[in-house]
Amino acid sequence: MGTPISELGEFRLIDRITSPFPKFHNETIRGIGDDAAVLKLNSENYTIITTDVLVEGIHFNLVYTPLKHLGYKAVAVNLSDIAAMNGTPKYITVSIALSAKFSVEAIEQLYSGILAACEKYHVELIGGDTSSSMTGLMISITAIGEVLPQKVTYRSSAKVGDLICVSGDLGAAYLGLQLLEREYKLFKDTPEIQPDFSTKEYLLERQLKPEPRFDILKTLNDAGICPHAMIDISDGLSSEINHICTKSNVGAKIYAHKIPIDTVTSITAEEFNMAPETAALHGGEDYELLFTVNADHLNKLLTIPSISIIGMITEAHEGIKLILQGGNEVDLSTKGWDAFLS
Numbered sequence: 524m525g526t527p528i529s530e531l532g533e534f535r536l537i538d539r540i541t542s543p544f545p546k547f548h549n550e551t552i553r554g555i556g557d558d559a560a561v562l563k564l565n566s567e568n569y570t571i572i573t574t575d576v577l578v579e580g581i582h583f584n585l586v587y588t589p590l591k592h593l594g595y596k597a598v599a600v601n602l603s604d605i606a607a608m609n610g611t612p613k614y615i616t617v618s619i620a621l622s623a624k625f626s627v628e629a630i631e632q633l634y635s636g637i638l639a640a641c642e643k644y645h646v647e648l649i650g651g652d653t654s655s656s657m658t659g660l661m662i663s664i665t666a667i668g669e670v671l672p673q674k675v676t677y678r679s680s681a682k683v684g685d686l687i688c689v690s691g692d693l694g695a696a697y698l699g700l701q702l703l704e705r706e707y708k709l710f711k712d713t714p715e716i717q718p719d720f721s722t723k724e725y726l727l728e729r730q731l732k733p734e735p736r737f738d739i740l741k742t743l744n745d746a747g748i749c750p751h752a753m754i755d756i757s758d759g760l761s762s763e764i765n766h767i768c769t770k771s772n773v774g775a776k777i778y779a780h781k782i783p784i785d786t787v788t789s790i791t792a793e794e795f796n797m798a799p800e801t802a803a804l805h806g807g808e809d810y811e812l813l814f815t816v817n818a819d820h821l822n823k824l825l826t827i828p829s830i831s832i833i834g835m836i837t838e839a840h841e842g843i844k845l846i847l848q849g850g851n852e853v854d855l856s857t858k859g860w861d862a863f864l865s
């Protein structure tokens with residue numbers, strides 16, 4: 524018997540299977556290991572390339588995910604990786620594998636969502652492939668964008684003393700998923716009961732229709748701020764700050780009470796007997812931007828309402844710490860996500 528993949532985890536598995544691959548071309552500025560690859564093909568810009576795959580039953584459940592939303596989200600999460608490199612998206616390719624249960628109309632629904640995202644973010648669909656599948660639906664999207672070399676934001680560029688900032692608010696997408704799962708289970712047991720999502724629309728929208736934060740890139744650019752390191756929050760704040768600190772060889776202090784959490788998120792977390800901070804730290808799928816900025820920009824940052832300063836970058840030996848209200852410290856580099864479970 525071989526090693527179970529779960530023993531290694533996704534990130535170590537990727538390291539293991541990709542590490543033997545040689546680098547042949549000088550145009551490769553960054554290969555695997557960031558939100559996207561960065562190439563210098565011929566223009567003054569760097570080219571950014573990123574791919575994601577979404578599998579039915581693993582990444583989405585079609586019982587409560589409308590196909591149009593799925594198409595939109597599949598594009599949005601790829602564009603979010605372009606945003607994480609401080610880039611501008613230009614093109615996508617879309618490949619799908621689908622089983623016989625899908626009609627032409629169903630696929631048109633999926634592509635209407637892909638189209639809506641292309642129109643909103645001015646991205647061209649330039650290729651792809653379709654195949655049949657034994658079971659269910661699989662979507663693989665590759666996004667291509669560009670960035671000026673002096674503006675690219677790697678995970679590895681955080682500096683000691685930087686402010687750690689996050690856009691928007693966190694934890695809502697995770698609670699949206701919990702709500703959908705709960706109502707789905709209720710529905711399976713008692714189909715005559717209709718789900719009631721009133722007052723929770725924000726959480727569903729965050730789960731079903733995430734938006735890449737190009738508006739934040741513009742706000743920062745207009746303010747004359749270029750982040751040092753940046754990543755998008757797909758797996759939760761705790762995981763993403765670990766990526767930045769590991770790649771940059773730095774530590775971090777994050778203040779729990781500074782983490783931006785919407786009121787509906789807080790109320791719903793309590794209903795699920797969960798600390799709202801747990802959803803923010805470990806939930807993921809918010810697709811907000813986590814970035815580090817030179818502390819000289821503090822006053823400018825304080826005037827931008829959609830950005831929260833949640834901590835600072837420290838020396839590597841200080842570790843990755845979550846500071847709780849009252850001053851206690853929790854190590855975020857290990858099981859920080861359950862810091863609020865008592």
Ligand SMILES: [Mg+2]
Binds near residue numbers: 754
């Ligand atoms: Mg990413």
